[in-house]
Amino acid sequence: MQEYTVEIAKLQNKDYHYTWSGNRAFFEFFEESLVQNGNFEVKMKLRKSDALLQLDFDIQGNLELVCDRSLDIFSYPFQTQGKQVLQFSDHNEVLDDEFELIAKGTPQINVAQYIYELIMLAVPMKKLHPRYQEKSNEGDIKLVYSSEEKELKKETEEKNAEIDPRWAELKKLLENKKS
Template sequence: MKKNVEYDLAIAKLADKTHHFAYELDRAFFEQFDQQLIPDGKLHADVELIKTDRLLTLNFDIKGTVRLICDRSLDEYDQDINVHEQLLVRYGDRELELDDNVLQITPDTQTLPLAQHLFDYIGLALPMKKLHPRFQNEPDENPESETKLIFTTRQPGDDDDDDEGTDPRWNALRNLN
């Protein structure tokens, strides 16, 4: 990732109160990262920073569209993105990532870089299956696949009449649904 100070918060100069920041995320933002997941987008990110003497709470509200490539047709399309995330930053003796949404920084930290967090939140909001809108309303090929689970120990081609070698108690269980 290329270093871009445009997405860094100068936290040392901020007073202990609530602050609001706005960022426009476009092609230049996504080109900072060595990736091909999101080639382009037009997003607006509102970041609310609640600063206290012991903790920074950042609330991210990211809305807009990103340009994706359809998994089925390889056509490009615009995917709507709407993200609401929270990042907690506490002060400690060294810099650590304690959890996905909890960081620890030293008290003498001057700036907090947000570009990677913004990119990660957008990436996590993408659908697992990227389908162009013209494919999203198609019926599934097997409509029972998601709604009904059937378990059987029989292999395809086995005869149903092969019950003489099994325990008769199992016959009663086979009739249960």
């Protein structure tokens, strides 16, 4: 994964642009990857300042996925974008998915892990071969239950129903009080 290494010690405080491409060898490097094959192109803009590095990724390509329904292999086109901020500090620490601290004087960074994570986020939860997509979309029609008609019917029935004589007497008392 040396080709995804950026020498940051020599960089001045300005914007830099990098491009990489990847294929099966990239995915084989990561054990237990959801994706075994694919190809992609990465465009990365690196903005360097005295305090931090900001990495903006734009990745597009095709992944070879296994259909959850038929186990057929199919090509899945994707495009994703992401950001990573690396702030200079006295130690290395990952603070969250998009922000981490790196030691001052770090000579280089390898962006392969960031690229891999962004690609994995682009993989759909439900991997369906394109021939099943139309059928799946038909099945995704959601029925919204509305009880409005039932409620109106229930109110009408209650009005028409015979009232218990004890409640009728109480109702008369309430109506007399209002008048």
